[in-house]
Amino acid sequence: MRDVTVTLMNTPSVVVDGEKKVFPYRKVEGLFYYICVRKRITRDEAIGIFWVDCDETSARKNLRDALYHIKKIVGPDIISMDGNVFISLNPEQHIKVDVDAARENILENYKGEFMSFFYVKNCLEFENWMDDYRRELKEHYIKAVLKKAEQAIHAKDTSEAARYAGKLVEVFYLDESFYRRVLTFLMEEAEYSSAISLYQKFALSLKQDLEEEPEAETRALMDKILKLRKKIAEHPVKEQQVFMGRQKELYGIYESIQKHRVKGKDSGENFVLISGEAGVGKTALMGQLRTLLEEENHTVFSYCCCPSESDLYLKPWNDILSQVQEFCMKQRKELKASEYFANKDVTDYRIFATQYGIHLEDLIRAFCKDFGRSEIILFFDDIQWMDPSSIQLLNNTLFHLRDCPIFIVAASRLEVVKEIEDLRVSLMREALIKEVKLKRFTLEETRELIEVQAQELLGDPENLDKIYEYTDGNALFLTELLKTMKDNDGGMVPENPLTSRMVSIIQSRLMKLTEQEHTLLSVMSVFYHAVTIEDIQILYPEPELKIYDLLEHLLERQIIYEDVGTAAITYHFTHILIHNYVQSKISAGRKQIYHRQVAGYYEQKYKETGDITLMPELIYHFENANDMYKKYEYKLEYFKEFFSGTQEIYPAMSLSFTDKFFFPDLDSSENVLIPLAEEIRALPNRDQRYQELRMKVEYLIGRYDLSSGDYQYGLRNMNACIEAAKILKNSRYLMDSYLQMIYYAIQVYDLDMMKEYIMYCSELLEEYQYSKSTPYTIQRLKALYYSKTEQFDKAEQILESLIPKLEKLQMDPSCQVGLIACYNYRGEICMKQGDWETAHTYISKALASSHASQPTAGLGMSYTNMGIILYRLDNYDKASEYFDKARGCFQNLSIQWGRAKEEAYSALLELKLGKSKSALARYKAACKYADKDYSPNTLLMLQTVYAQLQDLPGLEPQEPPRIPKQAK
CATH class of the missing domain: 3.40.50.300 (P-loop containing nucleotide triphosphate hydrolases)
Known part of the structure; x- marks a missing residue:
């Protein structure tokens, strides 16, 4: 099927499969364009437009000839005939007409006048139709641009107002009252250069097309703008x-x-x-x-x-x-x-x-x-x-x-x-x-100000964000901080940026507050984020109405502001420096007691709900309460949950969350885990709490090493975690460690090891209580083992039993991930059996369910499987699309598992399409990842690709990795 692109906005053209087509004469071309716009016409209508001066016999012959040429040039199926009456553009063909898009979104798709510079000799009816349609589209465009310009003026958006006014000049819109309105707006917003530029563009258009100049009222307004710009320039700002x-x-x-x-x-x-x-x-x-x-x-x-x-x-x-x-x-x-x-x-x-x-x-x-x-x-x-x-x-x-x-x-x-x-x-x-x-400066205005006052501070790209974070665009705070940084030889943001002038301003804001209002502000400053009434009542257990009375007075004084969100109403300090100042006035002892109370409250809440999003609260408040063991305990739990999304194929996450702002380096496990391990090792005591922390650190680092392919250290750390969990009788970490060993066994294709640890997990299920998703996880891993050992009946029996149960529980995120895995495993069994249609059905279900959850490595696996299925079904374009999606998913999550398989099949696809150089690049990438991925199917596929590459001239592929003993 051909891809046809018809351009009618501006100079018309037809492109078929990337090749521009030329028609033998203008009436044939005009007829095709007319059909593209109208979609369905009658034969009499076509004759009345193009051959009105011919007798009926000649006219019908000319029409048949024109349609023959259209089909010959554009495609035999581009036109469909509905009996002897109607002529239609075939809706089943891949044809893109830009006028259709222009009708839907005229602003984005108006690229010039309709069919400009196109003329058909002795065809007055066609010329009239083109003029009417051209005028209709242009009026539609002008109306849309005028609306956008008015919206920009109302929103005080000078750049957009000037841009849309410029668009109207380009289409020769001559209503000078509109341009005066825009010029006045730009003048009032002190955008003199934009106003002058717009006027000059409009005046030039009048001069070139009509040999006239703007009206006297417009010229007088321009004189006023020029004088005002000169006046402001003559009086530069002293401060x-x-x-x-x-x-x-x-x-x-x-x-x-x-x-x-x-x-x-x-x-x-x-x-x-x-x-x-x-x-x-x-x-x-x-x-x-x-x-x-x-x-x-x-x-x-x-x-x-x-x-x-x-x-x-x-x-x-x-x-x-x-x-x-x-x-x-x-x-x-x-x-x-x-x-x-x-x-x-x-x-x-x-x-x-x-x-x-x-x-x-x-x-x-x-x-x-x-x-x-x-x-x-x-x-x-x-x-x-x-x-x-x-x-x-x-x-x-x-x-x-x-x-x-x-x-x-x-x-x-x-x-x-x-x-x-x-x-x-x-x-x-x-x-x-x-x-x-007057509002605070924006980030961009802050950058411009620093360029004028202390450009050297912008040498460090992080300084701008730090300065803006501290000052939030307040002019006085900004000026004072810049002075302090300039006096500092290193140009660093000081730990305590409050200068005497800043303090004086803040103190004046807090004058005449009552003792209760000061207490309420102190309570609010204990939190690092916006607070709710629930937060306040942890430390200030007064009736809600009394607290609201105090809050309303603080709102009136503009010391705090209120944010009415969808979940709850929250209260923020109007400036971070006010927050920091109020917090600095609380004694160290009282502050520690406050943090201990808040931490205790949220710890109880976490135990009741298991809400992982409470972790940052617990870590922050336990740290400031100087309870370092509790701080590290919850920090490790937080990282365990967070990194499971990037270090496991189908992570059983209890809740999706995005609190990365609390730990800015969370994109890299190594950046976080290694320093954390060193901090924990430096703790003075060696009691049971310390041993529990060491166990959790060993687990996190072991899982990181295994997921990144550093198997020697990963196994050592994971075994250390298993031994510690047995001593401490921690059934949860024992189960999690066994599961990691199973994932490792899958990665290196050690099926004996996989079977052994599945058995260990099953024994733990009989002895201890776990979450409702854990037994399902063990069952699906058992099904995966049977699939890998080609015991397909047993695997299918387990999966057919599991899938209905998980479908009923898919609102639970951990069960939903399990359901996606089961769909994928079921699809992979069909792939091994060559049943590509059924495999397509199951992988489609896996992908549909994946879009409702957080992206995981499992999504990349599903994309890869779908690419393989489509390749086997000879749908190469779609297969390439899914391989690209898989690659993007793996890259975004920094995951290696499954990449060798995707790259190997991508190489095979490139060879099929005759793209040898691209195939070699994909093959090299597959070999790199296969060093840690011992799947025999992937390694055999690499050998197939290697053999085909060797047969091509000018390519020197490296030998693929050999299949390890345990994978044979």
Whole structure:
């Protein structure tokens, strides 16, 4: 069956099996394209489109000739005839028409105009059809791009908005109101270069195609963007380390002030509130803005509130008024309204706010009359500490003086203050407020900042992630940490990165918390992750509602945040450095008691549920409780479970889990196990607990060595584990060790050894109690033994009995893995008997079940078996696909078992396809893995491949490994 690809978006073409086809004349080609789009047409329809000027006899003859040429060029079965009426594109053929994909996803598949540069002479009906269809697709595309552009603007995604606008320029979309909207958005986001680039592209398109220029309104907007970019460039940020990435916010506030200066009260907003957590850069932003405005001769007054003055009545306004009077004295100008404030008996904090406010308004109006040639700007920083009367006066001033050239910029932390919330709501109602919310720097912004401030720190590729982990993008924390690292000759991240400025910021965040709230934070800091109410109650056994009351206040203060997940609501510190600071203030003794209590709680929970995901909790808390034996006990249990997925073919995992973040080196057993063994050997005591740890270490290292092919050391360690398990009467590790010996026997094809250890396992089942999946495991291994010794009846009898039982229990992960193994064993028996169809059925079941579980070596085995079956059924393309999947699975899990078999059959397949060099590469890989895989079938297959390679010129294959005695 031929593969046909028809391209109609842009210049049309037809490719059959990789070869581009040429038609004898355009009407034949046009007819084929018409059928490809329409799928099913009538003969009369084709004649009416292409041969409307011919008589009926000539037209039908021309149609028959055209269809003959189409079949000859593209394929005899490409067109199907439904009687004498219909002509259809054969749906059973492998034909790909790009217009079909364009209809489904126009954004991804619109590669140019429909059938551009294609013309059929004297075929007006066909030309009309092409034009209509071309216009329909283009309109569909423009509509989709416009929607994406609007979504990007709404999401504040400048790069996507510019990209989609550029796509519309390419298709000659001329609605300038749309382009002005995008340009305005890019300007507001301080993306001046993107805006200029988009304008230039649009202007060039107009000039080339219409010899026109953009509308006057569009040109005026572009002039504004150019002037603004020049203005910002002329005032570089003085504190670049804190201010980087805030140009967008700087422009937004600056633009609001300029708008108010020009339009006055008609501009709407006369107040900007900058909000963000402590240290995020609010003060730096206001400082840069003040510098910018002062250099433009605006009159600027400012005040920074502080917590110690939060109870002082009207203190911020008194200070502003003092600055006003000082300014007037320097200008040798006296304000009559200021005489009211000269009387100290009236101006102290005891006067009524209403009376004070009236005279303040009079003074400001008088000041604006004398000095209002430019905008008067008031800056208030940290208004979360402003007294309530001053906030109310701020509100009144903004309402009553909106006709004056006065503009106020204030900054506040995120914590909830009722008076500020009331102010925000009141001003929003009148559209007098613009809110600017500063967020932490992203990872990319952090990298750019480091490049400017301390590029040498990026020499170590791990530094960026470490810096971001410590600072989480907080501008002040980031600046302070960079200073500390630059002072450190090695440029290393310090163990305790908290500087005095960082501590000061954190302490200010924790001010005015109650003793109970401090206690709750201490409890939360004991955990290394987000906490639930259940976690908190381990150490703080108070009623839930009381705890929620405390949490809600901490949420209001922005010290913690709430995450509503699918399983449970969790609480996090808003910054890791706050977590670390709070934890550092707990005494060592209390901290150890806390950890011991938490560890005990989770240990009991683990014993009740067997939930392996609790292991990281147990390890962390036992370690910090200084109980090293318990720490190592659970660490070894954790690794035993985790590595079973990569070191066993069908691991009986009790639960799938992905807690690799707790141990970043888990991708390599060797990196973890060897240092762990050395730590355990260094323990001072040699009591029973120590012997149990040594037993578990021997098991883990032995299993690792056996799975990686280091059989000598693996057997030594595994035998040491068996002896220790017998002495300690640990039936669980004895069973697990026997199973490892069985897996080793399978690997080296020592069937006598396999039989011996299956017998040992069966004896343990009679003596001890095990999990429900263990007897099934022994049974299927017994079936595998019978299969390998060609006692197929016995093997089939066991498997036919096991499979229904396991199918009922497949919701249990350990039983599901056993079911996959049974399907695979049953399929392999059919393969040995040459029953490839039945084998295909069982391996398909194994693969279907595998997709619902964690990837294991067994999945690679199933892929390999399916590849062999398809090879035997002469379906070489699909066989190659499954061999590739098997190889990928083995590589991802770093597994050697089964790879020799896959590579050997892949080599045989490559030879079948005539790819000798590729076959040699696969053969060499198979030989490498066969050094540790003694399967006689695989080794015999390698000898077959070797013989075929020897017969080919220019190839010098190495001899394959010999079959060991125990495998014969």
